[in-house]
Amino acid sequence: AQRVTQPEKLLSVFKGAPVELKCNYSYSGSPELFWYVQYSRQRLQLLLRHISRESIKGFTADLNKGETSFHLKKPFAQEEDSAMYYCAVIASGTYKYIFGTGTRLKVLA
Amino acid sequence: NAGVTQTPKFQVLKTGQSMTLQCAQDMNHEYMSWYRQDPGMGLRLIHYSVGAGITDQGEVPNGYNVSRSTTEDFPLRLLSAAPSQTSVYFCASSYSKGNYGYTFGSGTRLTVV
Numbered sequence: 001a002q003r004v005t006q007p008e009k010l011l012s013v014f015k016g017a018p019v020e021l022k023c024n025y026s027y028s029g030s031p032e033l034f035w036y037v038q039y040s041r042q043r044l045q046l047l048l049r050h051i052s053r054e055s056i057k058g059f060t061a062d063l064n065k066g067e068t069s070f071h072l073k074k075p076f077a078q079e080e081d082s083a084m085y086y087c088a089v090i091a092s093g094t095y096k097y098i099f100g101t102g103t104r105l106k107v108l109a
Numbered sequence: 110n111a112g113v114t115q116t117p118k119f120q121v122l123k124t125g126q127s128m129t130l131q132c133a134q135d136m137n138h139e140y141m142s143w144y145r146q147d148p149g150m151g152l153r154l155i156h157y158s159v160g161a162g163i164t165d166q167g168e169v170p171n172g173y174n175v176s177r178s179t180t181e182d183f184p185l186r187l188l189s190a191a192p193s194q195t196s197v198y199f200c201a202s203s204y205s206k207g208n209y210g211y212t213f214g215s216g217t218r219l220t221v222v
Contacts, residue, residue: 006151009149034210042215043199043213043214043215043216044152044199044201044211044213045213046210046211046212049209049210086151086152095140095157095159095165096154096157096167097142097154097157097201097203097211098154098168099144099151099152099153099154100151101149101150101151102151102152
């Protein structure tokens with residue numbers, strides 16, 4: 001079955017510490033992967049796409065096809081990074097966009 | 110550009126009532142979707158549309174209907190509201206099949222009592 005797994009519901013780190021939010025997927029073919037962020041009581045916003053290989057707000061994510069992972073990383077966390085983060089995938093040849101269950105990141109002062 | 114506009118922002122329904130959540134986008138996006146967001150379950154796809162006149166079911170379609178008569182509008186109808194439909198509902202649209210990412214509306218917080 002098509003699945004996106006975010007194993008951590010909550011991740012707490014101190015300000016200035018590195019952050020890694022995990023995302024694993026199970027799809028055949030060539031999926032396209034995304035990270036979205038949702039700040040408190042706001043709409044979801046696209047953070048980054050794996051095909052663009054960009055860095056947004058200091059976050060990066062590398063697609064590892066061997067491990068079927070797309071972990072989100074930031075070398076130095078900031079308090080304003082506290083939010084809910086969702087990994088999402090669209091399977092090649094389909095129109096269905098599937099989200100993981102999300103990880104809440106708390107950056108402590 | 111207003112982006113994706115959802116109305117209403119909040120709604121309380123009694124069990125058995127019906128209502129329509131409105132979603133409109135002004136970006137000429139072909140693809141539109143409805144999701145529900147529940148604690149611990151993330152976002153689950155209810156219905157989606159790949160263009161005017163074309164809709165399909167997502168993961169959790171039961172109890173909901175959609176139609177897409179125009180490119181701009183994609184309303185979600187609750188046929189007979191149940192407490193299990195208490196959730197936050199998000200509408201999203203995309204220029205293509207989603208590979209440029211979705212633009213989300215601000216959500217509708219629905220409570221069914």
